Amino acid sequence: xxxxxxxxxxxxxxRGIECAIRYNEDLELSCVFxxxxxxxxxxxxxxxxxxxxxxVLKYKDEIDVLILCGGSATDLPRQTPxxxxxxxxxxxxxxxxxxxxxxxxxxxxxxxxGHVAVISCGWDPGMFSLARLYxxxxxxxxxxxxxxxxxxxxxxxxxxxRIEGVVDARQYTIPVEDALARVRAGEEPDLSTREKHLxxxxxxxxxxxxxxxxxxxxxxxPNYFADYDTTVHFISxxxxxxxxxxxxxxxxxIRSGKSGWxxxxxxxxxxxxxxxxxxxxxxxxxxxxxxxVHKLSLRGETGGKTMxxxxxxxxxxxSPEELRASLL
Amino acid sequence: xxxxxxxxxxxxxxRGIECAIRYNEDLELSCVFxxxxxxxxxxxxxxxxxxxxxxVLKYKDEIDVLILCGGSATDLPRQTPxxxxxxxxxxxxxxxxxxxxxxxxxxxxxxxxGHVAVISCGWDPGMFSLARLYxxxxxxxxxxxxxxxxxxxxxxxxxxxRIEGVVDARQYTIPVEDALARVRAGEEPDLSTREKHLxxxxxxxxxxxxxxxxxxxxxxxPNYFADYDTTVHFISxxxxxxxxxxxxxxxxxIRSGKSGWxxxxxxxxxxxxxxxxxxxxxxxxxxxxxxxVHKLSLRGETGGKTMxxxxxxxxxxxSPEELRASLL
Numbered sequence: 001x002x003x004x005x006x007x008x009x010x011x012x013x014x015r016g017i018e019c020a021i022r023y024n025e026d027l028e029l030s031c032v033f034x035x036x037x038x039x040x041x042x043x044x045x046x047x048x049x050x051x052x053x054x055x056v057l058k059y060k061d062e063i064d065v066l067i068l069c070g071g072s073a074t075d076l077p078r079q080t081p082x083x084x085x086x087x088x089x090x091x092x093x094x095x096x097x098x099x100x101x102x103x104x105x106x107x108x109x110x111x112x113x114g115h116v117a118v119i120s121c122g123w124d125p126g127m128f129s130l131a132r133l134y135x136x137x138x139x140x141x142x143x144x145x146x147x148x149x150x151x152x153x154x155x156x157x158x159x160x161x162r163i164e165g166v167v168d169a170r171q172y173t174i175p176v177e178d179a180l181a182r183v184r185a186g187e188e189p190d191l192s193t194r195e196k197h198l199x200x201x202x203x204x205x206x207x208x209x210x211x212x213x214x215x216x217x218x219x220x221x222p223n224y225f226a227d228y229d230t231t232v233h234f235i236s237x238x239x240x241x242x243x244x245x246x247x248x249x250x251x252x253x254i255r256s257g258k259s260g261w262x263x264x265x266x267x268x269x270x271x272x273x274x275x276x277x278x279x280x281x282x283x284x285x286x287x288x289x290x291x292x293v294h295k296l297s298l299r300g301e302t303g304g305k306t307m308x309x310x311x312x313x314x315x316x317x318x319s320p321e322e323l324r325a326s327l328l
Numbered sequence: 329x330x331x332x333x334x335x336x337x338x339x340x341x342x343r344g345i346e347c348a349i350r351y352n353e354d355l356e357l358s359c360v361f362x363x364x365x366x367x368x369x370x371x372x373x374x375x376x377x378x379x380x381x382x383x384v385l386k387y388k389d390e391i392d393v394l395i396l397c398g399g400s401a402t403d404l405p406r407q408t409p410x411x412x413x414x415x416x417x418x419x420x421x422x423x424x425x426x427x428x429x430x431x432x433x434x435x436x437x438x439x440x441x442g443h444v445a446v447i448s449c450g451w452d453p454g455m456f457s458l459a460r461l462y463x464x465x466x467x468x469x470x471x472x473x474x475x476x477x478x479x480x481x482x483x484x485x486x487x488x489x490r491i492e493g494v495v496d497a498r499q500y501t502i503p504v505e506d507a508l509a510r511v512r513a514g515e516e517p518d519l520s521t522r523e524k525h526l527x528x529x530x531x532x533x534x535x536x537x538x539x540x541x542x543x544x545x546x547x548x549x550p551n552y553f554a555d556y557d558t559t560v561h562f563i564s565x566x567x568x569x570x571x572x573x574x575x576x577x578x579x580x581x582i583r584s585g586k587s588g589w590x591x592x593x594x595x596x597x598x599x600x601x602x603x604x605x606x607x608x609x610x611x612x613x614x615x616x617x618x619x620x621v622h623k624l625s626l627r628g629e630t631g632g633k634t635m636x637x638x639x640x641x642x643x644x645x646x647s648p649e650e651l652r653a654s655l656l
Contacts, residue, residue, distance in 0.1 A: 016587070019587060019588055019589050022589070023468045023469040023587070024468055096656065099652055099656050100652055100653050125656045127462070127466070127597075129655055129656045130462070131599075132655045133640050133641070133644055133651060133655050134455070134458070134640060134643065136644065136655070137616040137619075137644045137645075138455070138609075138612045138615075138643070139609075139612055140351045140645075141351040259344070259347060259351070259604075259605060259608035259611070259612060260347050260605065260608055261346075261347050261350070261372050265603075265604035265605040265608055266604050267601070267603045267605075267609050268600075268601070268602040269455075269600075270598075270599070270600045270601075270602075271459075271599050272596075272597075272598045272600075273595070273596070273597055273598075274595065274598075275593075275595045276587075276595060277587060277593040277595075280587035280588055280593055281467075281587060284466045284468075284595075285466045288465040288466050291465075306651075306652060306656055308639065308640050308641040308648070308651050308652070308655075308656070309641055309648070310639060311636065311637050311639045312458055312462060312465075312635070312636050312637075312638075312640075313461070313636040313637055315461070315462065315465040315466070316464065316465045317468075320636070320637070321428065323461060323636050324427055324428055324634060324636070325428050327457055327460045327464070327636075328424065328427050328448055328453045328457045328634055328636070
């Protein structure tokens with residue numbers, strides 16, 4: 001029996017979910033919802049309908065889990081509680097500081113509606129959060145470090161694009177090799193923002209724009225760049241399209257700590273990702289969570305949850321017996 | 329309120345559990361059981377009693393979780409079902425091929441007794457099993473690889489010690505760098521046993537022993553060494569004690585796979601451990617599982633389980649709210 005998936009929002013993440021369903025035989029794409037005119041939205045899967053987002057409630061009986069592919073800034077804070085009243089839902093809400101608030105409103109709505117709602121799925125928050133939780137629980141006397149990259153930061157790229165005279169831009173977050181080496185050596189250093197990551201920017205400027213001013217505005221931009229060592233390269237639009245059209249990302253969660261009566265032994269736990277496509281990998285995580293949500297819902301569970309609350313076995317298509325025999 | 333822990337068996341693992349409890353403020357060592365004369369067993373924690381293993385049932389009311397530190401060959405297949413009738417238990421049963429059989433007998437006993445019993449905790453089986461499960465669930469179109477080492481294999485060291493003329497020995501399992509590099513490059517190679525790991529042996533021979541014969545017996549030993557490239561070094565007992573008295577271990581679980589409509593994007597997930605002390609790290613995992621067992625038991629759950637069945641949040645001393653606010 002397949003889990004029938006609805007996709008709400010057909011951007012990079014929605015398309016990633018559609019692709020992920022292809023690799024999961026027990027998941028089935030039921031329909032896609034868009035705020036655009038459905039007739040204008042062409043999806044990849046033959047025979048699957050696209051509906052207007054406004055009509056989503058009409059399709060309650062055709063969807064086991066609705067995956068919310070909107071943005072964390074304005075879409076999800078509104079959408080996830082709204083849809084959790086009517087559907088089992090999964091989102092990838094990634095504004096770390098606002099997670100408690102988002103969880104509270106989603107949890108209340110999901111309980112009211114008798115549904116399961118899992119928020120903040122993906123790789124950070126998501127798999128990296130799990131890596132931090134597991135490592136901290138099994139090696140409590142230690143310290144953990146998260147490094148991101150090398151990868152494209154959408155938010156930082158957007159910030160550059162808002163500067164006057166900029167046509168387009170791509171920003172890469174890059175972990176500092178020396179910092180990684182010190183953490184792996186078990187030094188447990190205190191690292192400043194600047195010591196952990198570099199920022200490298202590829203910028204297409206308008207003809208005749210003041211490149212010095214643009215570069216200065218980038219490297220001194222508060223929150224985004226001022227606390228980092230930032231490199232700016234001006235390139236042509238053709239070069240940007242040719243060399244920087246992908247959305248790679250990745251990173252490292254490392255915990256170093258000690259054991260023994262006097263703390264005499266040291267250990268290093270490292271979880272790392274190297275991703276060609278950030279949204280497609282995120283979609284892979286969400287697809288597995290959607291499977292778990294369906295299982296939880298069939299067992300009668302309700303309310304808001306995160307990946308912390310999901311037993312790993314529920315993410316897998318294999319039975320507990322198969323898991324014990326093949327993966328344990 | 330602390331979780332009161334009993335330790336059954338006071339060898340390397342039992343002592344590791346005792347040390348791990350030090351780093352977990354919500355765990356408390358209640359007592360230690362040994363098959364030796366309790367008066368002859370000196371433990372590290374002041375004021376904690378050592379009892380005879382035979383008397384364990386007398387202390388049912390003083391123990392929330394009994395941790396079984398026996399060996400997988402003969403102790404645990406008998407002990408875990410026996411004690412699961414009377415206690416919540418955790419073991420580190422690691423004979424992969426016999427896990428389904430062990431699980432069945434432990435599950436039946438735990439259900440009968442109304443207790444929770446988690447088997448096969450540690451790092452492999454354990455954290456490496458989790459890494460395989462998670463990676464396979466989120467990246468189903470791919471292939472995973474487990475490499476062990478560099479680390480001491482107790483079983484292989486013992487096998488060498490049984491050879492005539494050998495006084496003592498230490499065997500290191502070492503992953504082949506070239507194989508690791510190919511896997512990390514996403515090649516998804518088919519690797520033979522010989523291509524994945526090397527075996528390096530440090531052997532102390534009796535005076536006048538035939539070193540050529542000992543070396544030949546090692547490298548041709550079926551199951552243990554014949555399928556590997558094995559190096560043998562003869563050293564003195566002093567050198568063995570000075571340079572090879574630790575029990576380090578570690579390894580890598582790597583999954584490489586693809587996403588996208590046509591599988592056009594590649595991803596790499598890597599989980600690795602570098603451990604100074606194999607038994608103390610294993611003990612750290614078990615201590616976190618003991619905490620989860622207590623929570624499950626308080627919720628009224630019973631039966632056999634593995635780490636696959638435990639929601640990550642249950643392993644942590646932090647509340648769900650704290651976890652969401654600090655680690656998600």
